[in-house]
Amino acid sequence: MTALHQRVRRTIQRHRLCPPGCRVLVGLSGGSDSVALTVLLRDLSEHGDFALVGLAHLNHRLRPTSDRDGDFCRQFGRTVGVPLFVESIDVAGYAQAQRLSVEDAARRVRYEFLHRVAMETSADRVAVGHTRDDQAETFLLKLVRGAGLTGLAAIYPQRGEIVRPLLDVSRAELRAFLDSRGLEWVDDESNQDIGNPRNRLRHGILPELELVYPSASAAIARTAGLVREDAQWLDEVSRERYDRLVSRFQAGLHIDAAGLLSEPPPIRRRVVLLALRCAFPTREIGLDHVEGALAVAAAETGGIDVPGGRVELQREKLVLHVQATA
Amino acid sequence: MTALHQRVRRTIQRHRLCPPGCRVLVGLSGGSDSVALTVLLRDLSEHGDFALVGLAHLNHRLRPTSDRDGDFCRQFGRTVGVPLFVESIDVAGYAQAQRLSVEDAARRVRYEFLHRVAMETSADRVAVGHTRDDQAETFLLKLVRGAGLTGLAAIYPQRGEIVRPLLDVSRAELRAFLDSRGLEWVDDESNQDIGNPRNRLRHGILPELELVYPSASAAIARTAGLVREDAQWLDEVSRERYDRLVSRFQAGLHIDAAGLLSEPPPIRRRVVLLALRCAFPTREIGLDHVEGALAVAAAETGGIDVPGGRVELQREKLVLHVQATA
Numbered sequence: 001m002t003a004l005h006q007r008v009r010r011t012i013q014r015h016r017l018c019p020p021g022c023r024v025l026v027g028l029s030g031g032s033d034s035v036a037l038t039v040l041l042r043d044l045s046e047h048g049d050f051a052l053v054g055l056a057h058l059n060h061r062l063r064p065t066s067d068r069d070g071d072f073c074r075q076f077g078r079t080v081g082v083p084l085f086v087e088s089i090d091v092a093g094y095a096q097a098q099r100l101s102v103e104d105a106a107r108r109v110r111y112e113f114l115h116r117v118a119m120e121t122s123a124d125r126v127a128v129g130h131t132r133d134d135q136a137e138t139f140l141l142k143l144v145r146g147a148g149l150t151g152l153a154a155i156y157p158q159r160g161e162i163v164r165p166l167l168d169v170s171r172a173e174l175r176a177f178l179d180s181r182g183l184e185w186v187d188d189e190s191n192q193d194i195g196n197p198r199n200r201l202r203h204g205i206l207p208e209l210e211l212v213y214p215s216a217s218a219a220i221a222r223t224a225g226l227v228r229e230d231a232q233w234l235d236e237v238s239r240e241r242y243d244r245l246v247s248r249f250q251a252g253l254h255i256d257a258a259g260l261l262s263e264p265p266p267i268r269r270r271v272v273l274l275a276l277r278c279a280f281p282t283r284e285i286g287l288d289h290v291e292g293a294l295a296v297a298a299a300e301t302g303g304i305d306v307p308g309g310r311v312e313l314q315r316e317k318l319v320l321h322v323q324a325t326a
Numbered sequence: 327m328t329a330l331h332q333r334v335r336r337t338i339q340r341h342r343l344c345p346p347g348c349r350v351l352v353g354l355s356g357g358s359d360s361v362a363l364t365v366l367l368r369d370l371s372e373h374g375d376f377a378l379v380g381l382a383h384l385n386h387r388l389r390p391t392s393d394r395d396g397d398f399c400r401q402f403g404r405t406v407g408v409p410l411f412v413e414s415i416d417v418a419g420y421a422q423a424q425r426l427s428v429e430d431a432a433r434r435v436r437y438e439f440l441h442r443v444a445m446e447t448s449a450d451r452v453a454v455g456h457t458r459d460d461q462a463e464t465f466l467l468k469l470v471r472g473a474g475l476t477g478l479a480a481i482y483p484q485r486g487e488i489v490r491p492l493l494d495v496s497r498a499e500l501r502a503f504l505d506s507r508g509l510e511w512v513d514d515e516s517n518q519d520i521g522n523p524r525n526r527l528r529h530g531i532l533p534e535l536e537l538v539y540p541s542a543s544a545a546i547a548r549t550a551g552l553v554r555e556d557a558q559w560l561d562e563v564s565r566e567r568y569d570r571l572v573s574r575f576q577a578g579l580h581i582d583a584a585g586l587l588s589e590p591p592p593i594r595r596r597v598v599l600l601a602l603r604c605a606f607p608t609r610e611i612g613l614d615h616v617e618g619a620l621a622v623a624a625a626e627t628g629g630i631d632v633p634g635g636r637v638e639l640q641r642e643k644l645v646l647h648v649q650a651t652a
Contacts (some may be wrong), residue, residue, distance in 0.1 A: 200538050227478075
């Protein structure tokens with residue numbers, strides 16, 4: 001067991017990613033992250049109490065090298081002695097049919113595929129290769145896109161059956177580990193495309209930050225974990241308060257205004273956001289609407305229009321009227 | 327009143343920066359931010375219920391152009407018709423004597439000077455010119471330095487008598503406003519020094535981010551405000567819990583371990599951080615120590631050494647032993 005194995009084991013233990021007796025499937029692209037993940041989990045499963053039951057590779061048919069990646073994964077599966085499941089899906093066609101961006105379509109198709117293979121192999125965990133670098137990139141991306149109201153928290157170590165044991169490890173460490181074992185991987189040339197904002201962060205802005213602050217990525221990823229913990233609990237408290245403060249009527253929701261204003265600002269803001277999203281589920285609700293509704297609750301302004309309806313103060317209730325659709 | 331005046335007024339109202347009847351002193355460097363702040367506050371004071379009682383300019387004697395800046399401020403004070411208070415302090419000498427960085431020394435000397443002038447002019451608020459850009463820069467700086475455990479929250483709209491009415495406005499907007507009025511300002515050439523990490527962010531990394539995300543600074547500043555609200559309340563809750571869970575004994579502190587572990591992670595983490603900082607006040611306490619102490623509390627590991635002492639679990643108490651100094 002190397003120091004790297006131990007760090008990955010610590011991540012698994014801290015977040016209880018692989019409970020005793022669990023069966024793990026690995027999502028394998030053939031890139032350095034998922035190849036290293038496979039090797040590390042195979043080694044840990046030999047010392048541990050979980051089983052590595054399979055590898056799942058999806059051919060997205062998006063790049064000329066897709067077939068080469070599949071061949072590589074087949075060969076790699078034989079080398080590590082773990083059964084490989086491969087499927088090929090026309091992601092570009094799916095994106096067009098569903099009116100999704102190729103990126104969103106690829107994500108959806110991939111997670112559906114992983115879930116299907118997990119069912120077939122009776123796996124109860126699907127491990128994917130997101131690293132500390134992915135964590136830092138995602139956090140920065142959400143930050144500059146203004147996702148502060150919700151979702152700044154970046155990548156979760158676990159979401160349902162999906163687990164991410166490499167979130168505390170850098171890509172460079174994984175590549176050094178593979179090199180030290182004489183193991184190879186395939187490069188995804190779409191990662192080099194500077195037209196993609198994530199790659200612009202990865203290859204331009206983050207390296208520049210690290211010139212000034214060598215541990216910038218590690219620091220950002222660590223902060224992302226802390227902010228996630230904070231947000232998770234604030235969301236829980238807010239849902240609890242929501243149940244006490246918000247009630248439904250025929251044409252919308254109302255919120256006990258005095259009760260709302262007696263909550264501290266982080267809870268107040270989240271309760272209003274939850275209520276607006278519940279009343280107007282198909283609309284884009286942003287911080288401006290939340291602040292507008294809070295000003296109405298405090299009687300600082302009269303009623304305001306929001307996408308899909310109107311917010312007014314009526315007899316000490318903040319009323320969220322859903323507009324009747326013609 | 328321009329739209330800019332209204333936005334600044336909204337910031338003042340939202341954070342209650344200038345309560346009715348208050349007397350405001352402005353910290354004036356002569357740069358665009360503080361010059362615009364002076365003009366905006368003078369205009370707002372004519373429509374509002376606060377008084378602009380003076381401008382305070384400190385000559386830091388750090389740059390060859392320091393005297394030119396002082397002359398500019400004298401002329402500007404006459405133009406806007408507000409009394410100017412000037413002082414000259416050898417900041418470099420002070421830094422050396424107090425073993426501070428020049429940046430830290432300048433900050434300390436400046437705020438002391440502002441406080442002194444506020445006393446002399448019976449001002450109860452001191453307005454300084456920090457902008458949305460400063461907010462974004464500070465947040466990013468703290469993020470890459472790993473200040474996630476505390477203090478990610480960046481610049482406060484108010485801290486004691488200091489208020490920052492420009493936190494929601496960009497530097498570019500302020501300069502356009504000054505241009506539109508035909509008003510001038512002095513440039514601080516030290517802001518161009520790329521050796522300074524903040525300037526590297528300001529002139530290199532943030533503009534590059536804004537090429538991809540035009541509203542990156544605004545988004546970051548907005549998020550900084552939300553994260554600050556969250557952290558402020560979590561800190562309050564944690565101090566409350568701290569009083570219940572932590573007690574003092576002769577050689578340190580102890581914490582009720584079961585009570586601690588029944589708290590949600592964000593509170594647990596903050597209570598332990600507060601306790602470690604209280605027990606070992608002169609030492610550098612970081613996230614590793616907090617996580618180590620929590621592992622001890624959960625009996626996942628035995629006792630651990632921390633800077634200045636040791637943490638152990640004894641009869642259901644997490645004990646923070648302060649090392650006797652020889």
